[in-house]
Amino acid sequence: MSATPRIDLASVTRLTELADYIVPFTIRVMCDLAVADHLVDGPLPVDVLARRVGAHPGALTRGLRALAGRGIFTEVEPEVFGLTPLAEPLRSDHPFSVRECFPLMPPDIYSWARLTHSLRTGETAFGHVHGGAHYYDHFAKHPYECVRFEKSAESVNPFVLRTVLPVLDLAAARTLVDVGAGHGTFVAGLLARHPRLRATLVDLPHVVAEAPAVLERAGVADRCETRGGSFFDPLPAGADVYLLKTIIHDWPDDKAARILRNVRAAARPDSRVVIIESVSRFGNHDDTGKVMDVKALALFGGRTRTEDEFRGLLGEAGFQLLRVTPTSSMSVLEAVPAPVTDGHVGAATGGGRPAAGVPAAPTPAGRTA
The missing domain is CATH 3.40.50.150 (Vaccinia Virus protein VP39)
Structure with a gap:
């Protein structure tokens, strides 16, 4: 007989947080909209912020409130939002900005939805979803997505x-x-x-x-x-x-x-x-x-x-x-x-002395098979 599960509500809560994709997707949309950039000079009413970023005020409020509950942005007054330390790196001008790190790219998202295929077969979900294409070959044919990927990397x-x-x-x-x-x-x-x-x-x-x-x-x-x-x-x-x-x-x-x-x-x-x-x-x-x-x-x-x-x-x-x-x-x-x-x-016996010299010019390299 299997052991009776231990009641541990903290573990249930933690698992719920880790498995959730609502917050990660919402963060990525806030990056796409450059919300943090518009809060650099201080909190703004959501209707003003929505006009500046091109969003629906009510919908933007809902997204920001969800993130504020996790410490990303803060609602300083009803429907007035500002930055928090966790939101600061979402600014484009931050020394370690991660704003470009989180693009929402459909080819990736469709692939993650088929991660089960990778775990069952050891093959890429990306190739499974995109007709056998390799990741970099696909993006070479889609310039906009390629630029977003490179900026993310x-x-x-x-x-x-x-x-x-x-x-x-x-x-x-x-x-x-x-x-x-x-x-x-x-x-x-x-x-x-x-x-x-x-x-x-x-x-x-x-x-x-x-x-x-x-x-x-x-x-x-x-x-x-x-x-x-x-x-x-x-x-x-x-x-x-x-x-x-x-x-x-x-x-x-x-x-x-x-x-x-x-x-x-x-x-x-x-x-x-x-x-x-x-x-x-x-x-x-x-x-x-x-x-x-x-x-x-x-x-x-x-x-x-x-x-x-x-x-x-x-x-x-x-x-x-x-x-x-x-x-x-x-x-x-x-x-x-x-x-x-x-x-x-043969087996190397040690390092070499770096020497000067300009690289010659044979055909160069990149990221394609």
């Missing part, structure tokens, strides 16, 4: 930069290739920190086309060039450092290894590879990487990997993993090419 870069810069040593590097660079916000931060560094950004043409404006605003455009193409094709050769930030987790092992082999073909014997990713660990601790692993399953077909799995993947591509440094956001993995002896890749 890049919105976390200021926070990630803040956490990884203290452990990412680029002082001796002069050239860097950012593989799958998006719009370039991350590498712009690296260039601002390292004034002698030059970079090449590599991503699909429709993605990297947005980078020049980002680099210009950051004041680093004179030290950065962009290349459009797929990272399954040859990469710019001869750089001191090859950076892959949140790229490998999007792909299954065969394609992840293919990307790394392309990096290995472009790298010098003394080049360094820097991978910024979540690293999976056993246990019950709260870990963003574990949550992102489910996203990779449902949407991309990749996964979050353990340190040993990264070591094996890198070894297959001809690299030796030197170190893994955890931070409060992601981990920084550093690897170097394993030496080649008699035409075979």
Whole structure:
């Protein structure tokens, strides 16, 4: 006979909060409407706020009240709303703004509604819903959604930069290739920190086309060039450092290894590879990487990997993993090419000395299979 369930109303309440999607969807709509931006100078009556954001006053009141009950926004007087500390990061001008982090995109939402398919089969819900299409191939054909996705992915870069810069040593590097660079916000931060560094950004043409404006605003455009193409094709050769930030987790092992082999073909014997990713660990601790692993399953077909799995993947591509440094956001993995002896890749004996040199210009890389 099974044990009698323990009466624990706090657990029921907590599960209800965790399983609810009303609040997350409402937050995302408030981001789309830029509600927080209009409350920067203080609380506003909802009819004024509704006119400014293009919303129905009564409906906006209901949404804001639901969020105010969770500490996001505050109703200071009847139908007068203002910001709270939890709402501040929803402002576009916040140093760590997450406003673009939460887009409501129908292709994603339809996929999450079929997550059961992924858990039963191990296949992507996205492919199941969208006729077998890979996530990035789909968005390449839908420019508006692609821009929203890229802005979402890049919105976390200021926070990630803040956490990884203290452990990412680029002082001796002069050239860097950012593989799958998006719009370039991350590498712009690296260039601002390292004034002698030059970079090449590599991503699909429709993605990297947005980078020049980002680099210009950051004041680093004179030290950065962009290349459009797929990272399954040859990469710019001869750089001191090859950076892959949140790229490998999007792909299954065969394609992840293919990307790394392309990096290995472009790298010098003394080049360094820097991978910024979540690293999976056993246990019950709260870990963003574990949550992102489910996203990779449902949407991309990749996964979050353990340190040993990264070591094996890198070894297959001809690299030796030197170190893994955890931070409060992601981990920084550093690897170097394993030496080649008699035409075979051997066990690496140590790191290489970064050397100067400008990357050559073979076909660049991006995010398509």
